[in-house]
Amino acid sequence: MGPGRAGLDTGDPGWRQSGMERLWQSDFRRLMDENTFTENFNNQGWPSKTFLCYMVERLDGDTEILLDEYKGFVRNKGRDQPGEPCHAELYFLEQIRSWNLDRNQRYRLTCFISWTPCYNCAQKLTTFLEENRHISLHIFASRIYSVNDSGCHRSGLRALQERAGITIMTSEDFERCWVTFVDHKEKPFQPWEGLVVKSQELCDELQAILRDQ
Numbered sequence: 001m002g003p004g005r006a007g008l009d010t011g012d013p014g015w016r017q018s019g020m021e022r023l024w025q026s027d028f029r030r031l032m033d034e035n036t037f038t039e040n041f042n043n044q045g046w047p048s049k050t051f052l053c054y055m056v057e058r059l060d061g062d063t064e065i066l067l068d069e070y071k072g073f074v075r076n077k078g079r080d081q082p083g084e085p086c087h088a089e090l091y092f093l094e095q096i097r098s099w100n101l102d103r104n105q106r107y108r109l110t111c112f113i114s115w116t117p118c119y120n121c122a123q124k125l126t127t128f129l130e131e132n133r134h135i136s137l138h139i140f141a142s143r144i145y146s147v148n149d150s151g152c153h154r155s156g157l158r159a160l161q162e163r164a165g166i167t168i169m170t171s172e173d174f175e176r177c178w179v180t181f182v183d184h185k186e187k188p189f190q191p192w193e194g195l196v197v198k199s200q201e202l203c204d205e206l207q208a209i210l211r212d213q
Helices: 034-041 088-099 119-131 150-161 171-181 195-211
Strands: 014-017 022-025 051-060 063-066 072-075 106-113 135-141 165-168
Touching (some): 051 171, 072 088, 088 119, 106 171, 119 135, 150 165, 150 195, 171 195
Parallel strands (some): 106 135, 135 165
Antiparallel strands (some): 014 022, 051 072, 051 106
């Protein structure tokens, strides 16, 4: 995914032992500050970290019930932090598993992510969704991560698209992310110059990737 990786930003303070490694958890913060959002979600930038914001809804017939206790964000853990580097999507998957969502209910997960998943993370997300058919996922991405082995990367996104929705964030999506996950202090979202044009360029690029066989 994105060039860098960091840690987990929800839950109890301090370190705890997880199935993968020790995860850094901050002091119950579920909102990111304005500068963090702008630095990492501006679709014309090239940030060194990856942020993933998530929300969960339980689907009851035609009713969508937002589960606010399962709302927050994670970030990757980079090489400049203790322990092994870890991608944001893997922290996200560990979070989902820890919730033990009722298999007799249906859930929809919505993510706003600063980079599309790498091949390995796309594979792991796809496998998780295949094993947990009661959970659906839609990913709104600010920008597209690409690597030298673009064929492998693209095949990962295409496989994930078969089990999840993948969309490039529009101005409306950035605003929704701002309202939901940012400590904006009642300030409205201010689109940056070139947002709409860049979003359309990335949307066209993603559609070409998903069509390419």
